Amino acid sequence: xxxFVTFEGPEGSGKSTQARLLYESLHTxxxxxxxxxxxxxTRIGDLIRRIVLDLQHTEMAPTTETLxxxxxxxxxxxxxxxxxxxxxxxxxxxxxxxxTYAYQGYGLGRDLAxxxxxxxxxxxxxxPDLTFYLDIxxxxxxxxxxxxxxxxxxxxxxxxxxxxxxxxxxxLEYHQRVEAGYRELIAQDPERWRVLDAxxxxxxxxxxxxxxxxxxxxxxxxxxxxxxx
Ligand SMILES: Nc1ncnc2c1ncn2[C@@H]1O[C@H](COP(=O)(O)OP(=O)(O)OP(=O)(O)O)[C@@H](O)[C@H]1O
Ligand SMILES: [Mg+2]
Numbered sequence: 001x002x003x004f005v006t007f008e009g010p011e012g013s014g015k016s017t018q019a020r021l022l023y024e025s026l027h028t029x030x031x032x033x034x035x036x037x038x039x040x041x042t043r044i045g046d047l048i049r050r051i052v053l054d055l056q057h058t059e060m061a062p063t064t065e066t067l068x069x070x071x072x073x074x075x076x077x078x079x080x081x082x083x084x085x086x087x088x089x090x091x092x093x094x095x096x097x098x099x100t101y102a103y104q105g106y107g108l109g110r111d112l113a114x115x116x117x118x119x120x121x122x123x124x125x126x127x128p129d130l131t132f133y134l135d136i137x138x139x140x141x142x143x144x145x146x147x148x149x150x151x152x153x154x155x156x157x158x159x160x161x162x163x164x165x166x167x168x169x170x171x172l173e174y175h176q177r178v179e180a181g182y183r184e185l186i187a188q189d190p191e192r193w194r195v196l197d198a199x200x201x202x203x204x205x206x207x208x209x210x211x212x213x214x215x216x217x218x219x220x221x222x223x224x225x226x227x228x229x
Contacts, residue, residue: 004128004129006096006131007132010175011141011145013136019037021202026213030223032090033092034089037093057166058166073096082126093128103167103181130194140199148164196208
């Protein structure tokens with residue numbers, strides 16, 4: 001058995017924080033686990049990430065944006081996610097295909113049926129077993145990110161990865177459409193999603209995530225401890 005877990009939610013909702021904490025706790029317990037993220041997670045995907053999130057690329061057409069995210073995803077699934085799951089491991093992914101439906105679909109108004117075709121081609125139909133939704137309003141999530149903004153802007157001028165990215169910079173209405181889109185996605189597939197109130201403390205959220213994950217771990221064998229000589 002394997003386990004594929006994704007983290008979704010608006011900007012600044014705490015996805016990366018919680019994905020990292022879960023990774024650390026599972027790794028410490030010697031479960032076979034990897035943490036990856038979208039867009040990126042591979043050498044090719046990280047190059048695509050820089051193109052797609054660069055604040056200067058204001059001319060990017062919505063179709064280009066969709067295909068770039070999907071290209072990065074195709075590489076990640078084929079190079080990292082699928083091989084690790086085939087070995088029976090746990091894959092934690094910070095954003096995945098639901099982000100395309102929420103951001104390019106509901107946010108930018110791209111046709112959802114078309115996105116489904118592109119996404120299935122990119123993923124080979126691979127879907128998460130479990131998806132955590134860190135639930136916070138678009139306004140509150142963006143506000144958390146804005147607090148870090150001056151530093152990251154400076155980094156951007158030097159060509160280093162920018163946390164305040166091209167998609168963050170879109171208008172609030174766009175982010176509200178994304179948030180509403182996520183709610184539609186959750187309603188369509190409630191079994192897979194676990195909705196958490198992301199306004200709680202980091203520690204409280206981590207505890208809830210750990211408790212939800214626990215029953216899924218029963219079928220994952222832990223790594224052998226190397227005997228000490
Ligand atoms: N539960 C929380 N309460 C308060 N602040 C938090 C909480 N979780 C994360 N933060 C802080 O909010 C900011 C955004 O967190 P994080 O980067 O984990 O969010 P994210 O959802 O991954 O954002 P992004 O959309 O940029 O990838 C960070 O400064 C983080 O320390
Ligand atoms: Mg993040």
